[in-house]
Amino acid sequence: MATKRTIEVELSTSGLTRDGKPQRVPLVTGGDTGVALAEPPSLELDGEHMLINIGPQHPATHGVLRLVLELDGETVVRCIPHVGYLHCGFEKIGEYRQYNQIIPWTDREDYLNSIGNNVAFALGAERLFGIEITERCKVLRVIAMELSRIASHLVWLGTTCIDIGAFTPFLWSFQERENIYNLLEGWVGARLTTSATRVGGMAADIPDKWLEGLRGFVSTFPKTIYEVDRMLTKNAIWVGRTIGLGVMSPDEALNYGLSGPMLRASGVAYDVRKDFPYLDYETYDFDVPVGTNGDVYDRFLVRVEELRQSVRILEQCIKRLPDGPVNVDDPRVILPPKHKATSEMESMIHHFKNVMEGPRPPVGECYVAVESPKGEKGYYFVSDGTSKPARWRIRPPSFVNLSAIPKMVEGHLLSDVIAINASIDIVMGEIDR
Amino acid sequence: MGLTSIPHSASPENASSGPEIISIEPKGGDGWVTTRLDFLVNWGRSNSLWPMPFGTACCAIEFMATAASKFDLARFGMERMSFSPRQADVLICAGRVPFKLAPIIRRIWQQMPQPKWAISMGACASTGGMFDNYAVVQGIDTIIPVDVYVPGCPPRPEGLIYGIMMLQKKIMTERMSNKSIRDEMEPDPSSKLYIPASRIDEISEPFGNSVHQTRSAP
Amino acid sequence: MSKFEIVKPGSGNPKEPATPKNVPNRGGEANPSGIALKEQFSAAILRIDVVNGETNVLVETAKVLDIVRWLHDDATQSYEYLSDVTAVEHRDLSMPIEVVWHLRSIKYRRFLRIKTQLKKGTKLEVPSVWPVYKGADWLERECYDMFGITFAGHYDLRRILMWEQYKEGFPLRKDFPLRGRFSRSEQLRQALDANPEAKYSMEELSVADAFEELPLDMRARIASGEKTGE
Numbered sequence: 001m002a003t004k005r006t007i008e009v010e011l012s013t014s015g016l017t018r019d020g021k022p023q024r025v026p027l028v029t030g031g032d033t034g035v036a037l038a039e040p041p042s043l044e045l046d047g048e049h050m051l052i053n054i055g056p057q058h059p060a061t062h063g064v065l066r067l068v069l070e071l072d073g074e075t076v077v078r079c080i081p082h083v084g085y086l087h088c089g090f091e092k093i094g095e096y097r098q099y100n101q102i103i104p105w106t107d108r109e110d111y112l113n114s115i116g117n118n119v120a121f122a123l124g125a126e127r128l129f130g131i132e133i134t135e136r137c138k139v140l141r142v143i144a145m146e147l148s149r150i151a152s153h154l155v156w157l158g159t160t161c162i163d164i165g166a167f168t169p170f171l172w173s174f175q176e177r178e179n180i181y182n183l184l185e186g187w188v189g190a191r192l193t194t195s196a197t198r199v200g201g202m203a204a205d206i207p208d209k210w211l212e213g214l215r216g217f218v219s220t221f222p223k224t225i226y227e228v229d230r231m232l233t234k235n236a237i238w239v240g241r242t243i244g245l246g247v248m249s250p251d252e253a254l255n256y257g258l259s260g261p262m263l264r265a266s267g268v269a270y271d272v273r274k275d276f277p278y279l280d281y282e283t284y285d286f287d288v289p290v291g292t293n294g295d296v297y298d299r300f301l302v303r304v305e306e307l308r309q310s311v312r313i314l315e316q317c318i319k320r321l322p323d324g325p326v327n328v329d330d331p332r333v334i335l336p337p338k339h340k341a342t343s344e345m346e347s348m349i350h351h352f353k354n355v356m357e358g359p360r361p362p363v364g365e366c367y368v369a370v371e372s373p374k375g376e377k378g379y380y381f382v383s384d385g386t387s388k389p390a391r392w393r394i395r396p397p398s399f400v401n402l403s404a405i406p407k408m409v410e411g412h413l414l415s416d417v418i419a420i421n422a423s424i425d426i427v428m429g430e431i432d433r
Numbered sequence: 434m435g436l437t438s439i440p441h442s443a444s445p446e447n448a449s450s451g452p453e454i455i456s457i458e459p460k461g462g463d464g465w466v467t468t469r470l471d472f473l474v475n476w477g478r479s480n481s482l483w484p485m486p487f488g489t490a491c492c493a494i495e496f497m498a499t500a501a502s503k504f505d506l507a508r509f510g511m512e513r514m515s516f517s518p519r520q521a522d523v524l525i526c527a528g529r530v531p532f533k534l535a536p537i538i539r540r541i542w543q544q545m546p547q548p549k550w551a552i553s554m555g556a557c558a559s560t561g562g563m564f565d566n567y568a569v570v571q572g573i574d575t576i577i578p579v580d581v582y583v584p585g586c587p588p589r590p591e592g593l594i595y596g597i598m599m600l601q602k603k604i605m606t607e608r609m610s611n612k613s614i615r616d617e618m619e620p621d622p623s624s625k626l627y628i629p630a631s632r633i634d635e636i637s638e639p640f641g642n643s644v645h646q647t648r649s650a651p
Numbered sequence: 652m653s654k655f656e657i658v659k660p661g662s663g664n665p666k667e668p669a670t671p672k673n674v675p676n677r678g679g680e681a682n683p684s685g686i687a688l689k690e691q692f693s694a695a696i697l698r699i700d701v702v703n704g705e706t707n708v709l710v711e712t713a714k715v716l717d718i719v720r721w722l723h724d725d726a727t728q729s730y731e732y733l734s735d736v737t738a739v740e741h742r743d744l745s746m747p748i749e750v751v752w753h754l755r756s757i758k759y760r761r762f763l764r765i766k767t768q769l770k771k772g773t774k775l776e777v778p779s780v781w782p783v784y785k786g787a788d789w790l791e792r793e794c795y796d797m798f799g800i801t802f803a804g805h806y807d808l809r810r811i812l813m814w815e816q817y818k819e820g821f822p823l824r825k826d827f828p829l830r831g832r833f834s835r836s837e838q839l840r841q842a843l844d845a846n847p848e849a850k851y852s853m854e855e856l857s858v859a860d861a862f863e864e865l866p867l868d869m870r871a872r873i874a875s876g877e878k879t880g881e
Contacts, residue, residue, distance in 0.1 A: 057541060087531050089567055092823055192495060257732065268757070364702045365707075366702070367764065380737065403786065566829050625843040
């Protein structure tokens with residue numbers, strides 16, 4: 001049963017109305033679970049159903065997703081998604097590459113979160129090799145993951161705002177992304193496709209004064225979050241276009257295998273960083289934002305709050321970054337320094353073996369999951385003792401999240417499909433792999 | 434290239450590069466401009482390209498960065514993204530194109546009206562890049578004709594802008610007298626390919642290091 | 652109201668978070684669910700081993716759905732989250748294909764890997780866990796698409812990543828060459844030939860207004876209840 005709930009919205013986006021008070025606009029929302037905003041139009045109109053096709057080339061599908069919608073008037077009766085338009089055979093090609101050679105592919109699979117994927121891959125390979133990385137490397141990797149989470153959420157924010165009709169946050173978020181690009185460029189030399197990790201360490205230590213740049217970013221970025229928050233969170237148009245859409249109850253969300261902000265917006269506090277911690281995330285002080293209604297609006301709130309929490313983690317990283325080596329001292333996996341490789345016989349042999357044959361893990365298998373910006377990102381390795389994995393499996397969070405879209409859009413209007421699709425934060429590179 | 438007045442007394446370099454392009458006569462009450470129609474049309478076209486961003490993967494993110502405030506594609510008359518191929522001039526294929534997407538990009542290209550150009554952005558669109566496997570088209574030039582290839586994985590925004598400027602230069606050299614440049618390339622009706630199959634096999638052949646990486650285990 | 656109680660991180664958990672650290676390659680403490688499974692389904696559990704700190708349970712193929720349903724429903728196990736469904740084919744072609752389910756209990760912070768083996772040469776078929784986990788829908792379709800493993804009981808098992816008419820086979824099988832079976836020009840020709848309209852599945856076409864305008868053979872195929880295009 002629909003109940004009336006009053007939500008404070010500010011009709012002027014500048015933050016204050018003319019008399020300085022927020023206006024109250026009654027919004028009809030669902031009961032506890034916050035179902036549809038308005039009663040969906042009655043299906044008894046007896047109109048003929050229409051079939052429309054969105055994509056694969058469509059600005060609001062964030063890539064090459066194709067949705068076939070069966071419409072009754074403007075209401076979605078059924079949605080049949082088609083994926084695979086960006087299937088590039090990552091998992092197949094992984095079986096033909098050594099462990100360190102696969103890392104460039106992980107960049108291009110979820111390309112919004114490339115450095116985070118590098119870290120996830122390296123963690124998985126290290127579990128397989130039985131390597132414990134150094135303390136400095138751990139902190140550097142946490143910095144990498146949180147920077148990449150911010151970068152990914154920023155693209156989500158920008159593109160979602162364009163989909164829903166706000167252009168300015170796109171420019172803000174890309175300005176901040178440029179700052180992150182600059183940081184990454186200074187560290188690993190690439191803006192987007194970083195390939196920053198190696199099995200047992202990182203491709204490079206951070207350069208001198210790099211932390212100053214990070215400190216600068218950490219101190220200026222909250223202002224952007226504040227601006228976005230001020231512009232959107234109580235904006236009447238934004239609230240009206242997002243609240244009550246695509247509701248997933250906690251049980252449904254779990255059963256559909258949702259993860260990340262999608263699952264947390266539904267009220268399940270599952271975060272891999274807290275529940276199955278890696279990289280000593282349990283020692284960092286941060287909160288996991290959890291929504292209550294599981295709609296598009298809550299997903300927005302969760303992601304904005306995650307931006308703030310990432311900044312908190314970055315601040316702690318800056319404080320605790322220890323000195324010491326970045327790479328483990330293990331000639332099985334780590335290349336010797338250049339001057340040794342050219343002057344010492346033993347180092348040269350290690351270099352040769354590592355490059356030509358590649359490190360060989362013991363026979364075994366492991367599944368390592370990290371909390372990517374989209375959700376639980378897992379890498380599953382099966383090793384048969386050779387230098388190339390017998391099977392490299394990517395557990396794609398947005399693939400599983402997207403598979404719930406027929407359930408989420410059912411009964412909503414056609415224009416809401418765009419908002420719901422945007423709220424999933426899909427990356428086709430990861431979905432199709 | 435802007436509309437600049439070139440003095441009648443042309444310098445030797447100008448004289449060698451052909452007749453002067455523009456002359457402005459501001460004398461008298463009504464000023465007038467003489468120029469070649471080719472130049473005027475090309476100048477207009479090259480500075481108001483409407484791109485059709487066919488963004489599929491990583492390159493699309495760099496394309497978005499190019500369109501955003503720091504690099505500001507609007508400086509080149511390209512701020513009007515045309516997501517409908519019917520209103521677009523230049524197809525920017527940003528990202529890898531798997532075989533499943535091949536009929537889509539072919540259809541989009543066929544839907545675009547003349548005059549039209551194509552930019553292949555990034556290594557994957559140009560050659561298949563690092564995806565030398567069963568799923569990815571080894572270069573979109575096997576499906577549609579391409580004017581400018583932008584290397585990089587992904588190219589930096591500066592690289593894309595340089596590619597766009599090269600396209601603008603190419604447009605400036607077009608001549609209306611050359612009717613064939615507007616001909617649509619008709620694919621072979623039986624094979625749907627517009628270049629011979631042997632040529633496709635030839636340019637998709639693995640090369641360099643790639644040939645040695647087909648063994649799955651040592 | 653939800654029957655799922657929200658477990659706040661760091662509160663109300665019976666055990667410390669389980670992430671293996673410095674674990675040996677083989678052996679170690681097994682997940683308590685493995686022992687519980689052995690008690691519950693003694694004959695169907697073929698092997699339990701611990702690799703890299705993760706518990707693998709090898710089960711009989713026919714019993715997969717029962718076991719997963721029990722793990723999901725039983726209050727002492729409460730594996731409410733399905734992470735992944737995938738398959739593994741080893742380079743040694745005489746080894747059987749393995750189908751792998753990754754299950755998580757968020758409540759008890761446990762991770763369990765269920766495996767089953769399929770002999771080559773027999774029909775590659777396992778029960779679908781879709782009745783228990785809706786999230787298995789696309790994961791199983793992908794597994795079918797890439798390995799050709801059928802999931803009995805899945806409501807809509809058709810190719811998901813490759814197109815419906817894809818003729819080259821199942822790409823992740825080890826006998827599938829990296830660059831595909833056909834030449835590049837032939838691959839391109841077939842891809843261009845795949846008519847986008849034909850990629851509507853039969854269910855979609857059956858609801859279209861244009862049903863009457865469809866070719867006769869297509870109408871006949873829809874009427875006969877055929878499920879997929881081509």
